[in-house]
Amino acid sequence: MDKNVEEEPSPAIDETSSKEEQLVSPSDPDSVSLAEGEPMSKRKRKKLLKMQQWEVKKKEKRLKEKEKMKQRKLEAIQAGLPTRNGPSRKELKRNKIDYSKSEITIAVDLSFDEMMIDKDVAKCVKQLLRIYTMNRRSEKPIPLHFTGIRPGGAVEKHLKRNDGYQHWDVKFSGESFVDLFDRDKLVYLSSESDNVLTTLEKDHVYVIGGLVDHNQYKGHCHGLASEMGIRHARLPLSEHIVIKSRTILTINQVFEILMKVQLGKPWQETLLEVLPMRKGAKPKEDAVVDETKTSNESEVAELTEMKEATEEETNGNEATS
Missing domain, CATH: 1.20.5 (Single alpha-helices involved in coiled-coils or other helix-helix interfaces)
Structure with a gap:
């Protein structure tokens, strides 16, 4: 065969090429934007x-x-x-929060947008949306305040991406929670606090730090509360459950725990419901039982080994004699 004669392209290559040509068809706006300028690789x-x-x-x-x-x-x-499991939209619209009659109030401190990268701000706002949705569907909605929102800041920018967020049954404010509520009624929730939250006190405002930081600013909210001279407390996790790994709760998880406890659920039951299964959370009593069982099993194993060793030694002595 003459080497100078060019071989015809295989049908498979032609077919692939035709498919690729379709991608840059002028009828497809996405394709046009990518096809303009240099040829597409x-x-x-x-x-x-x-x-x-x-x-x-x-x-x-x-x-x-x-x-x-x-x-x-x-x-x-x-x-x-x-034909419907949950409440209808009309029912949800009627389910307005009576801010004057509620037993507790929850405020989310959103003054940290300059400390977060844009990706984490987006996560923070997504968690706010979950909080709002949960609260709307609750049989006993809690007055909800989103505070410290910087005008033109990253949090406000991401909130605006949710159409109609201004109509949420939430009170938005650029002011700090310290300026909106009585200091004596404020309780800032922080895992670093030495104070354990055992009950939700009537007429008190529980503040959740709206900081998604992956431990970069560990203890920041606790330090902030101490500087401001307001009360702080941690959720009673270690008092009711045992978790193998370190637990970092999201904003919406903290809210959900408070919401369920406010509805009358015990702390332990609430924590086991809210925490992800992958965390391997166990009731405190079960964990104690497991530890005792393991300890007893170890003792039995040691006694068995000692018994077997003694029997071997005795048998050896008898054989020698």
Whole structure:
């Protein structure tokens, strides 16, 4: 075969090329933005193809889920069963918080946005959204204040990404919680505090630090409360449960614990419900039983070994004699 004669491209290569050409089709705005300027690399084409395929699959999945929901609702209606598990939107709108009648108030201190990277600020605001959602669905909503929001700051910027956040049943403020409430009624929650929170006192304001820092500023909220001369306390984790790993609670987890205790649930039951299963939390009593069991098993094993060693020694002496 003549070496100068060029071989025809294989059909497989043509097919791949045609697929890649479709990615930069002018009809696709995403493709156009990537195709403008320099030619798109093969790696970028593959990445874009995967993105487009994922978007198609996501839309298909949503449609299937909607169809399933419609079918379940229809079956429930035919069977005379309720079609809704939680409260309706109308019920939630009527479930307004009476700030004058509530037993406790919760404030989230959001004055730390300059201490967090943008990614952690986004996580913080996401946790605020979870708090708001939980509170709306609670049978006994708690007056909720988001304080220390810096005008034009990162927290405000991320809050604005949630359409209609201004209409949440929450009191937003740029002022510090210290200026909004009676100092004698404030309790700043901090895991470094030596004071243990055993009961939720009526008319008191419990402050949660809105700082997502991955331990970079450990003890900062505790130091802040001490400097301000206000009370501080920690949740009674070690008094009710035993956890193998170190526990760092999120803002929404702290809120959920307070919410459940306020509804009358015992501390231990609440902590076991809220903490993730992967933390391996156990009731304090169970942990004590496990430790005693392990200790007893060790003692039995030692006694068995001693007995076996004595028997071997006796048998050896008898054989020698």
